[in-house]
Amino acid sequence: MESILKNRPALEHAVWQAAEVAGYLWQKGWAERNGGNITLNITEYVDDEIRALPAISEPIAIGMHLPMLKGCYFYCKGTQKRMRDLARWPMDNGSIIRILDDCEHYEIIADNPVMPTSEAPAHLSVHNYLLEKGSPCRASLHTHPIELIALTHNKAFLEKDVATRTLWSMIPETKAFCPRGLGIIPYELPGSVMLAEATIRELDDYDVVMWEKHGVFAVDVDIMSAFDQVDVLNKSALIYVAAKSMGFEPDGMSDEQMAEMTRAFNLPK
């Protein structure tokens, strides 16, 4: 069978961008074994021919009703698949799904019947929420960035915006490129409905949220931008770690320097 990506350059670009990001996640050590997830809302690239494609799986229950996703299509990483493999073979380690009209089931349509990640319902509920609030974000990323996760093993960083302020103050670019900061979600069982609901609540105020002692969840217009936000935040965490391992507490930028930067770049307060 021919790949659904053939002669569809925009769709091909979106999927290969996910592959490129998957490679970075592996290289950074953020994607051990099958760790992490990527889902892309690719509905804008779907044509009549794709809409007419037959299913290659049975309908699969999402476990919830997601009305905004009616007629939507997603690229999802496959369950138990590795990011380092997805980097080279995105259509063997992920698949394209169609949400059915009942908004409670999906079916796989291409290229192979690769079963989506067990976290697909959580990611899909986030996409449902993004559409509901008119957000332009079409990509969601879950990954395990080492230094950011390490921060959450200290209770002080679980207080609202403490981690954000420390990370922003390590290097001016962090607030410029991650202006909404890092939301913190207290520990919940991975894959649980509670975790998905808490994530959606925090996404009102943040583009990147931290799941305590587990990893981050980020949304953005495309997957490269979602990766960039996590990368910038983790870079700040690395500077913090470097200073601590040199034996001192980093000063961080002063409040005046932060305020000046916020004004200069027209950032939210």
Ligand code: 2HA
């Ligand atoms: O799906 O990282 O938390 C892989 C994960 C789940």
Ligand code: ZN
């Ligand atoms: Zn995880």
